[in-house]
Amino acid sequence: MANDFKTAIVAGCRTPFARSGSVFADLTAIDLGKVAVRDALARSGLQGEEVDHLVYGTVVHDTQAPNIAREVGLGVLPKSVPAVAVSRACTSANQAITDAVQMIAVGQADVVIAGGSESLSRIPITVSDKLSKTLVQASKGKTLGQKASPFSAIRPRDLIPVQPAIAEPTTGETMGASAERMAKENGISREDQDAWALRSHELAAAGTADGRLTAELAPVYMPPSYETVVTEDNGIRTDTSIEKLAKLRPVFDRKHGSVTAGNASPLTDGASAVVLMNAEKARSEGRAVMGYVRSWAWTALDPAGQLLQGPAYAAPIALDRAGLSMKDIGLMEMHEAFAAQVLSNLQAFSSREFARRELGRSEAVGHPDLDVINVMGGSLSIGHPFGATGGRLTVTILNEMARRDVQFGLITVCAAGGMGFAMVIERR
Numbered sequence: 001m002a003n004d005f006k007t008a009i010v011a012g013c014r015t016p017f018a019r020s021g022s023v024f025a026d027l028t029a030i031d032l033g034k035v036a037v038r039d040a041l042a043r044s045g046l047q048g049e050e051v052d053h054l055v056y057g058t059v060v061h062d063t064q065a066p067n068i069a070r071e072v073g074l075g076v077l078p079k080s081v082p083a084v085a086v087s088r089a090c091t092s093a094n095q096a097i098t099d100a101v102q103m104i105a106v107g108q109a110d111v112v113i114a115g116g117s118e119s120l121s122r123i124p125i126t127v128s129d130k131l132s133k134t135l136v137q138a139s140k141g142k143t144l145g146q147k148a149s150p151f152s153a154i155r156p157r158d159l160i161p162v163q164p165a166i167a168e169p170t171t172g173e174t175m176g177a178s179a180e181r182m183a184k185e186n187g188i189s190r191e192d193q194d195a196w197a198l199r200s201h202e203l204a205a206a207g208t209a210d211g212r213l214t215a216e217l218a219p220v221y222m223p224p225s226y227e228t229v230v231t232e233d234n235g236i237r238t239d240t241s242i243e244k245l246a247k248l249r250p251v252f253d254r255k256h257g258s259v260t261a262g263n264a265s266p267l268t269d270g271a272s273a274v275v276l277m278n279a280e281k282a283r284s285e286g287r288a289v290m291g292y293v294r295s296w297a298w299t300a301l302d303p304a305g306q307l308l309q310g311p312a313y314a315a316p317i318a319l320d321r322a323g324l325s326m327k328d329i330g331l332m333e334m335h336e337a338f339a340a341q342v343l344s345n346l347q348a349f350s351s352r353e354f355a356r357r358e359l360g361r362s363e364a365v366g367h368p369d370l371d372v373i374n375v376m377g378g379s380l381s382i383g384h385p386f387g388a389t390g391g392r393l394t395v396t397i398l399n400e401m402a403r404r405d406v407q408f409g410l411i412t413v414c415a416a417g418g419m420g421f422a423m424v425i426e427r428r
Contacts, residue, residue, distance in 0.1 A: 006278065006279055006280075007293050008283075009276055009289070009293065010046075010276070010277050010289055011041070011275040011290065012115075013043060013272070014036055014115075014217060014271060014273070014388065014392045015036050015217065016217050016230050016232055016233050017234075017383035017392070018233070018383070019235050019268060020268060022234055023234060025121040029060075029269075032119065033115075033116075033271045034072050036117065037077070037115065039218030041113065044277075046275065048078045049078055051078075051112070052108075053084075053108075054069050054070075054073045055069060055086060055096040055099045056068055056072055057087060057092025057095055059118060063124050066085065067085045069084050070085070077113075084099075087387070089415035089417060091298075092116045093114070093387060093392075094390035094411075095390075096115060097274060097390065100112035100114040100276045115272040115391035116272060118386045126161070127162060128160065128162060131158045134153070134158075138150045168303045168307070170303050173304075176259055180257050180259045182306050182309070183257075183259060185306070186340075186347055188339075193339035197245060200378050200379075200380040200382075201237050201238070203381075204233070204236045204376055204382050207375075212403070213396075214232060215399065216395045217231060217232070264337070265336055265380050265384040266384070268384050270383060270385035271387075272388040272395065274391055276293075291398045291426060294426045295319075295423070297314045297422050299317065300418050303418040305418065307416075308338070309348060310419050311345045311420045312345045315410065317422070318410070322424040326349070326367055329409065329410045330404070330406035331368075331400055331401055331406050331410075332368050332412070333374060333396055333412070334378065335412065336380040339380060345412070348365075349365045376396065390421075394425070398427075401425070406427065407427055409424070409427075
């Protein structure tokens with residue numbers, strides 16, 4: 001989909017990203033989303049009454065508040081602003097952003113806030129099917145005996161909570177196991193994975209130290225006293241080394257594997273938001289524009305295949321729609337679910353064989369020099385709140401494009417279900 005410069009991004013931010021179970025453990029995804037949306041709106045200079053719609057993504061839905069967008073909006077925007085939740089695995093915020101672009105492009109809105117939030121500290125725990133059915137049956141009883149009798153068939157094993165699984169429903173394979181398989185099939189070594197993970201931490205640490213990463217953060221004042229303020233990501237390891245990473249044991253194939261906790265993204269809490277605006281309106285009002293959405297693409301492949309290889313299919317389509325090639329890209333942000341996934345996609349971008357076999361192209365798509373890819377680290381170090389990462393990638397690349405005076409940027413994201421996303425951003 002090409003946008004023809006109808007949509008401008010005028011502001012964006014994110015909360016600090018925190019390892020699940022740490023500083024944000026008592027906050028919900030809604031709490032975090034309110035912080036990001038409020039701060040993004042403030043940065044835009046717009047008033048809440050000027051917002052036409054809120055589109056917000058999440059992956060692990062709160063069963064008590066399934067439309068996270070509406071709950072976030074009710075907390076920080078006028079109650080007249082419609083809101084809708086979207087979910088497309090790790091590309092949920094990207095889905096929110098492209099939905100916003102389309103609303104503006106067809107004239108249904110002038111200003112839309114989009115993004116996403118996730119609290120992996122607060123994952124809903126379900127009960128067994130047998131206990132669930134028993135509870136429903138018991139709730140229909142009119143007497144104490146009728147309410148109690150259904151429980152006579154319940155056994156201790158039926159009381160065990162059902163743990164959430166990050167696995168493909170169609171294959172039963174976890175994402176980590178898929179990354180492990182991709183590493184083997186594509187010849188991605190443990191050493192290269194650890195080196196990429198170390199690079200991510202070192203660059204993120206540098207971006208934090210010099211203020212580039214912290215510039216995109218909305219501080220989170222922690223209840224109940226609001227005296228404690230979280231102002232930095234807490235997953236970036238300044239003390240790691242290639243030697244320390246090498247000592248970690250493989251997680252998904254303990255005997256022959258190469259994917260470890262050190263070269264995989266951690267479970268994370270956090271939120272992001274961007275403010276999108278009709279480009280003509282933004283210009284007529286003299287508003288500063290971070291960048292324009294030039295094009296994007298969604299792709300999907302068989303989850304039983306190379307599950308996380310979606311970006312290798314999506315990026316060339318997005319580039320074609322933008323009328324560009326990889327040679328035009330000055331900065332690139334790739335979501336780092338696993339180092340193996342990043343390196344597998346870079347390998348595919350560089351492969352003429354992959355281009356011919358999978359894309360029907362005569363030449364390799366190529367990729368920019370590594371020194372302009374994830375220049376301040378990525379999800380391996382910064383963290384990966386599923387529903388929020390797409391917004392982080394967008395804000396991060398736009399800010400760095402401005403610093404470096406880069407015209408074209410490319411974002412790529414892999415997602416569960418074998419999906420891939422790519423977006424071309426332009427500054428003028």
